Amino acid sequence: MIPTLEIERERTRLDAERENEREHWDGSAADGRVFRPGELDLSHKVILYLDDITVSFDGFRALNKLSLTIDAGELRCIIGPNGAGKTTMMDVITGKTRPDSGTAFFGQTIDLTRLTEPEIAHAGIGRKFQKPTxxxxxxxxxxxxxxxxxxxxxxxxxxxxxxxxxxxxxxxxxxxxxxxxxxxxxxxxxxxxxxxxxxxxxxxxxxPRLLLLDEPVAGMTDDETERTAELFTSLAGKHSLVVVEHDMAFVEALGGKVTVLCEGSVLAEGDLATVQADPRVIEVYLGR
Structure with a gap:
């Protein structure tokens, strides 16, 4: 049996080694690539991680332990009733709003909660509001x-x-x-x-590597809406896109995964046909 004192010494040594590794980590990914500080690491093929994000305004929970991941190159649509937290989610991603709790990462290493809005834009996240500027x-x-x-x-x-x-x-x-x-x-x-x-x-x-697009086809003609769908699908792959939209025909034209938000958290997720058939989604959103 190893003496207790030796066990404690070994634990102390291992703890010191781990701390040294954290302090001197050179940004190397598992496949041997090296990432400079602030450089986007997509070695796990995920560009955005939101985990247990909570945001409250005067006692109202705009986001309630929201967890969401977006794959690199993905085109994701976010739908949901007014007040579901869609805009607040984008505010957190872009640094406009700081979460009360939870984590938000761009790639593996860029902690969005520690960056300013300009720093987040510089890192590679672009946001388009509903009204063009x-x-x-x-x-x-x-x-x-x-x-x-x-x-x-x-x-x-x-x-x-x-x-x-x-x-x-x-x-x-x-x-x-x-x-x-x-x-x-x-x-x-x-x-x-x-x-x-x-x-x-x-x-x-x-x-930008990630584009956040808020109701991009509001007020467009049918032809413009169709062309916008073609544009977005052509951008997917090189860019990742998160599209907040109420136009179900446009969402259908984009294809891909759809996330439904309600009361600040994910209610349902899947292709459009799956979420449209979900009784919870029909009750809180589509049935209205």
Whole structure:
């Protein structure tokens, strides 16, 4: 039998080794890759982890132990009744609201609860609100140009001329959002749907890994809605998308997994047909 004193010494030694490893961890993943501090680690193929997130406002629980994971490259739709916590969830992810408890990680190592809103945007999370925010007096091309120059990773001033590679990049995004034929048109003259696409393009100029999109097709025509679905499905894979939406036809067109929120937590999850057939979802949301 090993003496108790030796056991305690061994425990102390192991504890010291573990602490040393934590202090000197070089960011190596299990497969041998090395991640710099702040670099997105997707070695487990999951881009967003929310675990037991709780947020209260004046005694009202907007989020109640919410747990959710989003895979890298996934296109996820979030639905639910008003007051279900959808906006608060996005506020937590982007750093606008601090949770009372719980954890929120971007990849394996980036703790979102410790970062400011600008730091989270810089890390690779872009958010689009329902109402488009664009520079209406500038052309579509200039809006994308300004978005690129506002990216702190691009060490150029707002008054510097674009180099050829940057022009090519702006042109590529214009084609992607189907505004290449409106590149020189003032943004204020674009249709509502085109303004929405332009703001999405402005986010894409900053190369986000995760896009949060709040009711992106509200107010769009049927044709614009269809084109938006095509755009989002084309972005999935290279980007991860979380789409908050009430338009069930649009959700169906996107395909993929649907998460239903109710009273601040996940009520149901699965493909659209599965959640639409769930009696709980019918009672609190679809049946209204």
């Amino acid at each position: 664009i520079f209406e007096q500038h052309t579509a091309f200039e809006n994308l140009e300004l978005a690129m120059k506002a990216d702190k990773r691009v060490r150029r001033t707002l008054f510097a001329s674009l180099i050829d590679d940057e022009r090519d990049r702006v042109a590529a995004v214009l084609r992607q959002i189907r505004l290449d034929q409106a590149a020189d048109r003032p943004a204020g003259l674009l249709s509502h749907g085109q303004k929405q696409w332009l703001e999405i393009g402005m986010l894409l100029m900053q190369e």
